Each structure stands twice: as C-alpha cells, then as structure tokens.
Amino acid sequence: xxxxxxxxxxxxxxxxxxxxxxxxxxxxxxxxxxxxxxxxxxxxxxxxxxxxxxxxxxxxxxxxxxxxxxxxxxxxxxxxxxxxxxxxxxxxxxxxxxxxxxxxxxxxxxxxxxxxxxxxxxxxxxxxxxxxxxxxxxxxxxxxxxxxxxxxxxxxxxxxxxxxxxxxxxxxxxxx
Amino acid sequence: xxxxxxxxxxxxxxxxxxxxxxxxxxxxxxxxxxxxxxxxxxxxxxxxxxxxxxxxxxxxxxxxxxxxxxxxxxxxxxxxxxxxxxxxxxxxxxxxxxxxxxxxxxxxxxxxxxxxxxxxxxxxxxxxxxxxxxxxxxxxxxxxxxxxxxxxxxxxxxxxxxxxxxxxxxxxxxxxxxxxxxxxxxxxxxxxxxxxxxxxxxxxxxxxxxxxxxxxxxxxxxxxxxxxxxxxxxxxxxxxxxxxxxxxxxxxxxxxxxxxxxxxxxxxxxxxxxxxxxxxxxxxxxxxxxxxxxxxxxxxxxxxxxxxxxxxxxxxxxxxxxxxxxxxxxxxxxxxxxxxxxxxxxxxxxxxxxxxxxxxxxxxxxxxxxxxxxxxxxxxxxxxxxxxxxxxxxxxxxxxxxxxxxxxxxxxxxxxxxxxxxxxxxxxxxxxx
Numbered sequence: 001x002x003x004x005x006x007x008x009x010x011x012x013x014x015x016x017x018x019x020x021x022x023x024x025x026x027x028x029x030x031x032x033x034x035x036x037x038x039x040x041x042x043x044x045x046x047x048x049x050x051x052x053x054x055x056x057x058x059x060x061x062x063x064x065x066x067x068x069x070x071x072x073x074x075x076x077x078x079x080x081x082x083x084x085x086x087x088x089x090x091x092x093x094x095x096x097x098x099x100x101x102x103x104x105x106x107x108x109x110x111x112x113x114x115x116x117x118x119x120x121x122x123x124x125x126x127x128x129x130x131x132x133x134x135x136x137x138x139x140x141x142x143x144x145x146x147x148x149x150x151x152x153x154x155x156x157x158x159x160x161x162x163x164x165x166x167x168x169x170x171x172x173x174x175x176x
Numbered sequence: 177x178x179x180x181x182x183x184x185x186x187x188x189x190x191x192x193x194x195x196x197x198x199x200x201x202x203x204x205x206x207x208x209x210x211x212x213x214x215x216x217x218x219x220x221x222x223x224x225x226x227x228x229x230x231x232x233x234x235x236x237x238x239x240x241x242x243x244x245x246x247x248x249x250x251x252x253x254x255x256x257x258x259x260x261x262x263x264x265x266x267x268x269x270x271x272x273x274x275x276x277x278x279x280x281x282x283x284x285x286x287x288x289x290x291x292x293x294x295x296x297x298x299x300x301x302x303x304x305x306x307x308x309x310x311x312x313x314x315x316x317x318x319x320x321x322x323x324x325x326x327x328x329x330x331x332x333x334x335x336x337x338x339x340x341x342x343x344x345x346x347x348x349x350x351x352x353x354x355x356x357x358x359x360x361x362x363x364x365x366x367x368x369x370x371x372x373x374x375x376x377x378x379x380x381x382x383x384x385x386x387x388x389x390x391x392x393x394x395x396x397x398x399x400x401x402x403x404x405x406x407x408x409x410x411x412x413x414x415x416x417x418x419x420x421x422x423x424x425x426x427x428x429x430x431x432x433x434x435x436x437x438x439x440x441x442x443x444x445x446x447x448x449x450x451x452x453x454x455x456x457x458x459x460x461x462x463x464x465x466x467x468x469x470x471x472x473x474x475x476x477x478x479x480x481x482x483x484x485x486x487x488x489x490x491x492x493x494x495x496x497x498x499x500x501x502x503x504x505x506x507x508x509x510x511x512x513x514x515x516x517x518x519x520x521x522x523x524x525x526x527x528x529x530x531x532x533x534x535x536x537x538x539x540x541x542x543x544x545x546x547x548x549x550x551x552x553x554x555x556x557x558x559x560x561x562x563x564x565x566x567x568x569x570x571x572x573x574x575x576x577x578x579x580x581x582x583x584x585x586x587x588x589x590x591x592x593x594x595x596x597x598x599x600x601x602x603x604x605x606x607x608x609x
Contacts, residue, residue, distance in 0.1 A: 105401075120467065
C-alpha cells in the first residue's frame with residue numbers, strides 16, 4: 001500500500017499533479033549552482049511529458065493502432081463485432097512490444113449513479129483487457145480502470161453525446 | 177439537555193417532519209451557497225424571535241442567524257417583532273404575543289462573558305400555555321457568533337418539534353467550475369463559511385464524513401484513476417487508503433470510524449471490501465462476479481447495504497459483515513441504486529429510475545413501503561442529516577448542478593445553489609461534539 005501524506009501546499013501539489021502518487025518519485029526543479037548569468041534555463045517537465053516517444057505505428061492515422069477507442073451500447077459492456085479487429089491489433093502490438101504498458105480507461109454516459117457508473121466503466125475496461133490478454137497481451141502489461149461518467153468526451157445531454165461517452169480508451173505509457 | 181416539549185397546541189402534528197438549512201446573510205463571497213425554500217410544511221409554527229439585546233452589530237447578526245435557520249427549515253413562520261425591545265430577563269407579555277399570533281416567543285441578549293469573549297443568552301416561552309420552556313447560554317468569540325446563533329436555533333427547534341436540530345452541522349460538497357477545476361468544499365449547514373478543503377484539476381467524488389466529523393473520505397482522480405483518500409480537515413493531511421491496481425471507490429465509514437467499506441476492482445469485477453481507515457487490513461466481502469458497489473454501513477455496524485447487478489439490473493441488496501446471506505432489498509423498477517440508511521435505522525434513502533427520471537426515494541425498512549419524493553430527472557448521491565429527517569441530494573436544474581434538501585416525508589424542499597458553479601456530491605456531516 002502506498003501512502004501519501006501532504007501536510008501543506010496541498011493545493012499546489014494537487015493542481016500540478018499528473019504523475020504517480022509515490023512521493024519518492026516526486027522531484028523538485030533542478031537547482032543550477034553555476035549561477036544564472038550564463039543564460040541557461042533549466043526546463044522542468046511535469047507529469048509524463050518526458051516519457052518515451054510513441055513509435056509511428058501507434059500514431060499514424062492510417063494505421064489501425066492509432067485508433068484507441070471502443071464504443072459500447074447503453075448499460076452494456078460486451079465488445080461489439082466492429083471493434084474486434086482493433087482490439088486484436090493492440091493485443092498483437094503489446095505481445096510484440098513487451099516493454100509497453102497500457103492503461104484502459106472505461107467511461108460511461110452521465111445517466112444514473114456516479115459510483116454505479118464507475119463500476120460500469122470498470123466492466124467495460126475489464127472486457128477490453130480480457131480480450132487483449134486472451135489475444136496475447138501480458139496480464140501485467142495492462143491495467144484496467146474506470147473514470148465512470150466523470151470525464152465525458154462530449155458534454156452534451158443527448159443520445160449522440162452519450163454514445164460518444166460510453167467508451168473504453170486504450171492508452172500507452174506516456175499518454176496518461 | 178432540554179427535554180423536548182410537545183406541549184404547544186398543534187405542534188405534534190408536524191413534529192415528525194423536520195428541518196435543516198438556513199439563510200444567507202450578508203457575507204460577500206463568490207462561492208457561497210444560496211438557499212431557497214421550494215416547499216414548506218403545511219402547518220408552520222408561528223414563532224416570535226425578539227431582537228437580541230446588547231451591542232447592535234453582534235445582536236443583529238445573532239438575531240438574523242436564529243431567524244434565518246428557523247424560517248428556512250420550512251417548519252416555522254416568523255411573527256413580526258418590530259418595536260419590541262425585550263431580553264431574557266424581561267417577563268413576557270403573553271397576551272400581547274398571543275394577539276400577534278405567536279405560539280412561542282424567544283428573547284435574549286448578547287454581552288461580555290468576563291473572559292474577553294461574549295455570551296449569548298436566551299429564553300423560550302410557550303405563549304399559548306403562558307409557560308417558560310427553558311433557555312440556554314453560549315459563550316462565543318466574535319468570529320463564532322454565527323455558530324452560537326445556530327446552537328440557539330437548534331435548542332428552539334428541538335423544544336418546539338421534539339427532534340434535534342441540525343443547524344450546527346456542516347456539509348461537504350464538490351463544486352466544478354469550468355472544464356477542469358474541482359473543489360471539495362466544507363460549509364455550515366446554511367451554506368455559509370464555505371472553505372475549500374481540496375482543489376484539483378481532476379474529478380473528486382463520493383466525499384463522506386467520518387463519524388467524529390474530523391475527516392472526509394473521498395475518491396480523487398488526480399492520478400488518472402480513482403484512488404481513495406482520507407483527509408483530515410484541520411491539518412489538511414491526506415492518507416491514501418486504497419490505491420490498488422484497477423479502480424478504488426465508494427468509501428463508506430463504519431459507525432465506529434475505524435473501518436471503511438470500499439469498492440475495489442483489483443480481483444476482477446467491482447467487489448466490496450472492508451479496510452482499516454489507515455489502509456491496512458483489507459478483507460473481501462462480496463464474491464459475486466458482476467458489479468457490487470456503493471456499500472453503506474447500517475447503524476448496527478454489522479449490516480452492509482450495497483448496489484449490485486447480480487439479478488440483471490442494478491438493485492439494492494444487503495449482507496452481513498460476518499458473511500451471512502445476501503438479501504435483495506428493492507424490487508420495484510429496473511434501476512435502484514445509492515442506498516443510505518438513516519442514523520435511527522428506520523429509513524433507507526436511494527435513487528430510483530421512474531418514468532426515465534432518476535428520483536429520490538425512501539423505503540421504510542420495517543414495512544418495506546417505498547415513497548418517491550421528487551419528480552426530478554437527475555437526482556444523485558443522497559445523504560441523511562444526522563437527525564434522520566432531511567436528505568441532501570444533488571440534482572440538476574437548467575443544466576446546472578444544485579443541491580436540494582428534502583424532508584423524509586417529501587413536504588419540505590430547499591434548494592442550494594452556487595451562481596457560477598456546478599454543485600454535486602453532497603455529504604451531510606455528523607452532529608458537532
């Protein structure tokens with residue numbers, strides 16, 4: 001169990017937080033002791049900006065691997081036939097690139113209980129993970145989590161918006 | 177302690193429907209809740225609250241808190257006291273107050289307590305029976321004047337309704353401003369003195385008060401996934417209670433404040449576990465492979481109510497901590513979620529989907545009778561007042577999140593909103609100790 005104790009500067013920490021909760025991995029800005037008159041500026045990157053660059057095959061719009069979202073029907077968590085190839089392609093990539101890790105974020109539309117939707121989003125993320133592992137990804141390469149209804153891609157209150165929000169996103173290290 | 181008095185004529189009729197919030201005074205702050213009564217008790221008690229005696233600024237502030245609390249409870253009607261200058265030492269002119277239509281009268285004053293602070297004193301009278309109902313004195317600093325007013329209103333409320341008042345309690349809620357600013361606020365029950373306990377760029381959901389009112393457990397997404405924290409309000413110290421692989425959510429305190437029931441997906445599916453408030457001692461409670469979430473401890477500390485889709489649709493179930501049978505609790509409708517049990521153990525509040533709206537419902541646990549209390553389309557996250565008589569919910573009006581307090585009989589409704597923000601995820605705190 002990781003523990004985090006933040007006695008002060010809470011707002012600052014939280015506002016700037018986008019990385020891991022492990023205090024050991026939180027580092028301050030580097031201090032340059034040679035003085036400021038040589039014009040050098042130390043650049044500090046927050047979060048995962050400095051993570052490894054994704055290979056082109058994951059970002060080339062013509063490659064199926066650039067697609068990361070699986071859409072679901074209302075109150076459903078089964079992967080529809082049209083997304084089977086997409087999930088299979090990512091399973092193959094993970095199988096061939098063991099150094100990559102993936103975070104699957106499950107999402108739901110806004111209707112109903114926030115906590116129930118969190119569990120529903122988890123079910124969607126779990127369904128994608130199960131399929132990935134079945135097709136060759138390693139269990140430890142993939143973490144499935146849920147954002148429930150909290151991070152809608154489309155904030156609208158209509159069926160088109162909701163359909164966009166019933167979704168699982170497959171993110172690689174460096175993208176979350 | 178005062179013994180509740182139900183001696184006022186006609187009061188027993190409404191003694192069972194109770195109250196909560198009060199009114200906004202004058203503090204200018206951009207993120208304070210404003211309260212609006214949208215439904216009141218059928219028979220409001222006519223009460224005269226005479227202007228408190230003493231230094232004009234303090235006494236005016238005190239008087240307005242007491243009146244505001246009582247009036248906004250929906251249970252009292254204020255009788256005009258213009259031109260009257262009396263205090264707790266004045267013999268009440270019962271006949272005059274009867275002529276003004278008052279059933280009860282309170283008079284008091286505020287003055288130096290001798291130790292540099294101030295003392296607020298008052299007495300309450302039954303005008304109809306021409307008899308004193310008792311009184312109280314509260315020593316307070318100037319900064320805590322409002323708190324003294326809430327305490328006085330609590331005493332008056334209890335004397336006249338037979339139920340403890342909750343004016344002195346606090347509430348927590350989340351305000352979303354713009355696309356990416358979330359603040360966990362703590363405010364007095366009347367929406368005043370709002371302070372941010374946490375600010376984040378990522379969502380915060382499911383805040384819930386420890387039974388002693390010193391800590392909040394909640395779910396924060398600041399690490400791109402749901403993680404459960406316990407946050408000490410006075411120090412700002414936070415402990416990560418559950419950050420296992422997968423999602424960690426839906427914290428609920430045990431009545432003794434030592435444990436939390438939580439939902440974890442670490443073993444697959446969403447399962448309910450109990451965990452010590454310091455993150456140790458994880459024990460799995462549910463084994464069904466589907467969704468099991470939104471645990472809530474009954475006041476006995478042994479029974480856990482929760483939501484599960486094991487029967488094909490989300491319904492409320494209950495089980496025992498020592499591994500007893502799982503019993504289904506809700507049967508009407510295809511979507512019943514978010515169970516919360518009142519502190520007296522008699523009522524379950526939950527959200528039920530009816531005619532495509534998500535509405536606040538209550539179940540009398542003895543008779544299993546269900547009553548739908550609102551006609552909303554998006555009620556969420558019910559939270560009982562510690563006197564078991566009001567339920568705070570999040571709902572949506574005109575596309576914006578607001579809070580609403582609804583009495584368990586559905587008669588009294590108050591709306592709390594913040595002009596520029598989306599308010600959601602309310603949690604009503606315990607009595608102050």
